Amino acid sequence: MQKSKKTITEHIKDFLEYCDVEKGLGYKSQETYARFLKKFSDWFSSQNLQSLKPHELDDQHIWDYRLFLSQTLHKTTKEPLKRSTQNYYLIAVRSLLSFFTERNILSLPADKIKLIREKEERKVKFLNLEQLKKLLAAPNSSTNAGLRDRAILESFFSTGLRVAELVSLDREQIKISSDTTQLEVVITGKGGRVRPVYFSERAVNALKEYLKTRRDDEKPLFINYRGPKNASKRLSARSIENIVKQYALRAGVPSFTTPHTLRHCLSPTTRIVLRDGIVSARDLYFKTSAEVQALEWAGFQFQNLTLKERSYHITPLLSLWAGGYNLLCSPNHRLFTIGKKGIEEKQARELKIGDYVMGVKKITIQGKPFVHPRFARILGYIYGDGTVSRARRAVLLTDKNKEMLKSYMNWINELFYVVPTLKKSKVSNSWQLTVYNAELVEFLLQIGFEPGANGRRMPKEMLSAPLNELAEFLAGFYDAEGNSGNIRIFSSSVELLKDVQMGLLRFGIDSHLNWRNRTVILPQKRLFSHKFYTLHILHKPDQELFLEHIKTFKRRFLNVEKHFQGQKLPVGPLLEVIRKDTTRKKIQWIQALRRNYSINDIGRYIEKLNPSRKTVQHIVQQLEDAGYNSQYLAQLKKIAYADTIQWLKLHEKTKVSSSPRYSVYDFGISRWHGNLITDGFISHNSFATDLLSQGVDLRLIQEFLGHKNPATTQIYAHVTSKQLRDVHRQFHSGKNLK
Known part of the structure; x- marks a missing residue:
């Protein structure tokens, strides 16, 4: 980072040009930034700080400016500025500081400016x-x-x-x-x-x-x-x-x-499972036709259904972390839980820490060939820890393990008829393999390779490739970023590890994504703090599947757990209803449960603990032997024997706060099988027009979308295709207003 000789006020003009040329902001947005930053500049003048340079700005200056904003009166109302208005001014300053960082200008970090919390969450209001x-x-x-x-x-x-x-x-x-x-x-x-x-x-x-x-x-x-x-x-x-x-x-x-x-629920990057691949929500939105995989409720098996409708809109986002999986969705997005009547829907906004939501155990798709399996292995390493230089027309791989790099050198020579160079690094205790090949460089850039590690993603085609190609890619990725000992993969890109997580699910391997804040010392002796992500494979069956399918060079150094008690099922609410129902019907079964299966305290599975799948199967068997039959038992039995799903415990729910509104996508499929596989979760598809087109009562749609009245549901049912136009004509004509 360099100290600038220009003042902050002088840099504001540079920032506005940057907004125009590089960020491509519209005239109105530029005008808004200029107006908000003028207030910042005018405040400098009033405090005799016109000569302040970026590196001289400190926390006290920001505090004084915030105090000034809080005491500023609105020109018309003569009331203090609203908190939301004060935040707009602070956001403009924060953007200016981010611009300094991008230009390598030493200044206060943008994250030092915290926005003012609203007393109440802003709500969209409706007319009836x-x-x-x-x-x-x-x-x-x-x-x-x-x-x-x-x-x-x-x-x-x-x-x-x-x-x-x-x-x-x-x-x-x-x-x-x-x-x-x-x-x-x-x-x-x-x-x-x-x-x-x-x-x-x-x-x-x-x-x-x-x-x-x-x-x-x-x-x-x-x-x-x-x-x-x-x-x-x-x-x-x-x-x-x-x-x-x-x-x-x-x-x-x-x-x-x-x-x-x-005018008036999935993030664009959300991965959705199709019959023949895995695509992002944004890519699915623009597909002309597609068959998505949906869970069939009768037997908990997946089937392929034609995508009927799609919608795009703007909404706040929630980030849900459950069972090691992460989903970005709107507050009204619906997931599936276990309640007193079995499988129930619940909006993301209603979920509480400790709730369980339904996830997928294994993904099965018809893969499409992408590259030679050996090339997939090389791609995996490049995406893990490779550097691509268009200027040098070269790809660089770095590792302390010289023998492993020799293997990659031989594979590259076999595939591309080039001889890479392998040399000791001048700046670290590592070896560097350099591949000079312009075609390889162009191919990597063409399939979306991101030079920066934070924004890197798996190639779209690789996530949907045949299993032999995908296994080689994941092996190469583990060679670059995997751990010896416990099976863990590291990256600074959460989206890249979410891609890998979905890839592992194709082998039936359950993995757990976690994050932590990490501070490292850069070569320039400067501290750098950022979020760092880890993908863990925790349980014995999944570890064994990993070793069976992913032939990484580090396989012989990886640990496998000795024991596994089995997956836990959060069926407490259902067991409570069954216990009351059997008591009312005078069906005796609890004593026999103790005698036959050594399950001594059914109450603890209702109030405290989640039983294993095997324990729930024993309970089901004992209830059937006792002659008990009900819809509750039928639900419990389906859950106990469903090997296609798992239950993910919610441990974190936060608002995505870098922007108040995000682009999200809704999709419509079948009336009766309204669900999708989304980043490992089973999600309800909440597309209102799909329900309208199938004659579902408007009040039900109103409830699904969390709207206060039917008129609101009509107003907010946006459409974008010929079929949706027909729905607009049928349901949005305003006939009810006559």
């Missing part, structure tokens, strides 16, 4: 159906401005457009003829993302009536009828916000009504 009717009927349709305003409200309700997106619409985009009843318009939204939006029949009719009144040649769709003649006629975002608030007041609907009230 009656309120929505009143709001849409509020404009006076006998005036040009009233017709315009009605078209604005109907467009918001139908499309879910943001205010800025509605403002930017031009007349030429709205191609309406006399017989037009539905309209699809492609818009460029926030972040430059292109997406189609759909105008219902009500919205189209409102636009027709409004456009009949237009006798001008102005380009904007919605124009201002007031103001100077030479001024822009395009309505501003503030004007539209005021229009919505004006009609909300007139209609007597809640004061929180804004344009956002008229």
Whole structure:
């Protein structure tokens, strides 16, 4: 890190250029950053700190600035700035500090700036159906401005457009003829993302009536009828916000009504299992067709079902850590637990530490050949600890084990007819194997090899390759990043280890992902702190499977546990119901359980401990022998003998806080088998339009999605394909508003 000679204020201009050129932020975002950082710069001036350089900024300066923000009054309300507003100013400063780090400029670390916690979690507010009717009927349709305003409200309700997106619409985009009843318009939204939006029949009719009144040649769709003649006629975002608030007041609907009230669960990187591969949620979203694997509830076996619907939206994210697996999902995302009636659904927001959720034990897919198995072994090592240099047209492998690198050298020579160089490293007690091959370098870059270890991922194709290729890749990866002794793999990339974890599940190997904060001393004698991830294989059966399938050079140095008690099943709630039911029916079985299977205290499995699978099977057998028959026993028996699933104990649940809103994806499959394999979890697919298209009651969908009323569910059911357009026409036409 270098000390800069420029002041922080001078660097702000560089940062804004960086936002424009390198980050590609839109004009509005750049304008916002400039405004927030101007306050920071003005505060410097007021404190005679204009000459402060990045390396001179310290914790006390940040504290003083936060104190200044907390005492600043809003220009209009004369009230102190809201906590959320203060956070916006702090986020801008934090981004500036991150820019310094990226430019190798010595300064205060960005993570030193902690955001202010909100007293209450911000919630999306909704209008009910009656309120929505009143709001849409509020404009006076006998005036040009009233017709315009009605078209604005109907467009918001139908499309879910943001205010800025509605403002930017031009007349030429709205191609309406006399017989037009539905309209699809492609818009460029926030972040430059292109997406189609759909105008219902009500919205189209409102636009027709409004456009009949237009006798001008102005380009904007919605124009201002007031103001100077030479001024822009395009309505501003503030004007539209005021229009919505004006009609909300007139209609007597809640004061929180804004344009956002008229618009509305998996992370893009989530791995989803298909019939023929494993893909990310984002890649699945863009696939033209796919068959996903879903758990069939009758026998707990997996089957392939056609993906019917898909949806994309923005939401906060939760990070769930359970049984060594990690899932990023929306708070409304549903997982499966064991309750008093057997398998039950529960939203991620409702899960508590200590709850168990359903996971998959083994993944079986039809693999697609990718590369020669020996090349897969080399790729595994490169992805573990390799360096790729396009400038040098070289791949570098480093290890202390010279003999192992000699084996890789021979394999590379056999495959590519090149002779790598093997030399002692000048800076460490290691050997370095250098492969000069431009084609190999280009291939690695083409399949997505990331130079930085933090962002590295397995090649998409390798995760779906045949088992012999995948086994070789994992062996090479373990050669580079694996431990001797206990079976553990290390990496600074959590997504890379989650890829490896899914790959291991294809062999039926259960592994546990953990993380810790680590501080290391860099060669420049500078301390560097970061999160470090470890993938453990803990249990004897999984360790034996690993040694059987993954032929790493370190196999003979790896330990295997001596004992394994079997998987634990969290069936306490179900056992409690069964004990009460058998007592009520006067069925005697507990004494026989003690006598036949030495299970002396059934109560401890209800209140404290989780029994092993074998113990639950004994309980089932004894209940059947006693003549007990019920739906509860049927559920218990299915769980006891299901070898395709496992139960993961939730040990951490946190909000993903680096940004308040994230892109997420929903998928729809079968009405009766609504689940997917997602990063090792069995997830409910919560796609509302899928349920609508199959005639499921709207109130049930409302409950699934956590909405307060059916009108909200209609408003938030976004669609993106021809079939979804049909659903929009059927269910989002506004017929209920008539």
